[in-house]
Amino acid sequence: MLVFVDEAGDTGLKIEKGSSRYFIVTLLMFEDHEEAAAADTRISLLRRELGLPMEYEFHFNETPERIKGAFFDAIVPYNFFYFAIVINKAKLYGPGFKVRESFYKYATSLVFENAKQYLSDAIVVFDGSGSREIDIGKRSPAVPVTPPGVRVRTRRFGGLS
Secondary structure: OEEEEEEEOOOOOOHHHOOOOEEEEEEEEEOOHHHHHHHHHHHHHHHHHOOOOOOOOOOHHHOOHHHHHHHHHHHOOOOOEEEEEEEEHHHOOOHHHHOHHHHHHHHHHHHHHHHHHHOOOOEEEEEOOOOOOOOHHHOOOOOOOOOOOOEEEEEOOOOOO
């Protein structure tokens, strides 16, 4: 099992001052490593077909409809599934949510809890693009505890976020 973790939005709670209304954490899961590699190769080829830089990341909010459609058409043949959690930050209360690491750990723990039955012998890859608020590479307290047999890695990947 190969699991990619990515998030959308930010952990800030000042929505009226520009923080995102929602925070989303998604686990994209491939049971087969070769299938994940094939999907990754197809996404790289799609960038070339669309004349995009190889480091281009497909961000849902910022991507034109034409490119979104091409992306989804390109990945539909591959066998994967996902779990996601969407948090409406306007509904949150309590001091723990004001601490970025605590908020991130809470959100990721929710999605990992929902997916835990699929995580045996999984390699979990966190997006390490450098734009994230949490330093996952140092295994900070923000990283949720993963079940035995699960390995955690940090690397940059260019999925939808």
